[in-house]
Amino acid sequence: EAGVVQSPRYKIIEKKQPVAFWCNPISGHNTLYWYLQNLGQGPELLIRYENEEAVDDSQLPKDRFSAERLKGVDSTLKIQPAELGDSAVYLCASSPGQGNSGELFFGEGSRLTVL
Amino acid sequence: QKEVEQNSGPLSVPEGAIASLNCTYSDRGSQSFFWYRQYSGKSPELIMFIYSNGDKEDGRFTAQLNKASQYVSLLIRDSQPSDSATYLCAVNIYSSASKIIFGSGTRLSIRP
Numbered sequence: 733e734a735g736v737v738q739s740p741r742y743k744i745i746e747k748k749q750p751v752a753f754w755c756n757p758i759s760g761h762n763t764l765y766w767y768l769q770n771l772g773q774g775p776e777l778l779i780r781y782e783n784e785e786a787v788d789d790s791q792l793p794k795d796r797f798s799a800e801r802l803k804g805v806d807s808t809l810k811i812q813p814a815e816l817g818d819s820a821v822y823l824c825a826s827s828p829g830q831g832n833s834g835e836l837f838f839g840e841g842s843r844l845t846v847l
Numbered sequence: 848q849k850e851v852e853q854n855s856g857p858l859s860v861p862e863g864a865i866a867s868l869n870c871t872y873s874d875r876g877s878q879s880f881f882w883y884r885q886y887s888g889k890s891p892e893l894i895m896f897i898y899s900n901g902d903k904e905d906g907r908f909t910a911q912l913n914k915a916s917q918y919v920s921l922l923i924r925d926s927q928p929s930d931s932a933t934y935l936c937a938v939n940i941y942s943s944a945s946k947i948i949f950g951s952g953t954r955l956s957i958r959p
Contacts, residue, residue, distance in 0.1 A: 772951065823890055
């Protein structure tokens with residue numbers, strides 16, 4: 733069974749530029765998460781989807797971050813414009829079933845460096 | 848007070864000994880608790896979950912939950928160098944809406 737796939741693995745951009753990350757969850761997993769992880773810290777939730785619906789986006793900085801999950805499968809996370817403080821690893825995770833089971837399967841992450 | 852707290856470590860344990868990792872949480876309504884292992888440069892992977900008070904064993908790993916004291920721990924028996932990693936505690940917080948909150952992790956080092 734294929735795991736959660738993320739791309740790109742690494743991205744270096746200058747501040748004020750846009751960037752987008754893509755995630756393909758495990759087949760059949762209805763719940764999809766985007767987390768942000770800084771060095772030495774635990775993952776912090778940005779947004780959670782149940783199928784196509786964003787059920788928790790309370791911690792997504794909506795002035796510069798946006799996300800979508802069309803057709804309830806793949807998801808894209810966008811930052812525009814990027815700031816220096818956005819440098820981090822962006823983790824996508826999926827979970828089987830509905831609700832917040834806590835049994836998350838993470839992708840390898842997209843490491844963003846903003847110069 | 849952070850919602851999920853862990854000692855950042857590093858925790859150094861000799862090979863073959865028991866490693867004990869602790870986590871406390873603030874929300875008394877929390878129902879489910881998870882331990883994730885994260886190797887350096889890799890993403891977290893789930894190794895244990897526990898829902899009820901008491902102990903849950905899986906191979907060399909034992910998760911312990913005490914809801915009255917609001918702590919959850921992970922014991923690793925017969926520690927191996929391959930257990931060297933950061934261990935993240937995660938709690939399903941139900942204070943307002945269900946949300947999975949991660950601690951900052953404890954770095955474990957197993958010395959040969």
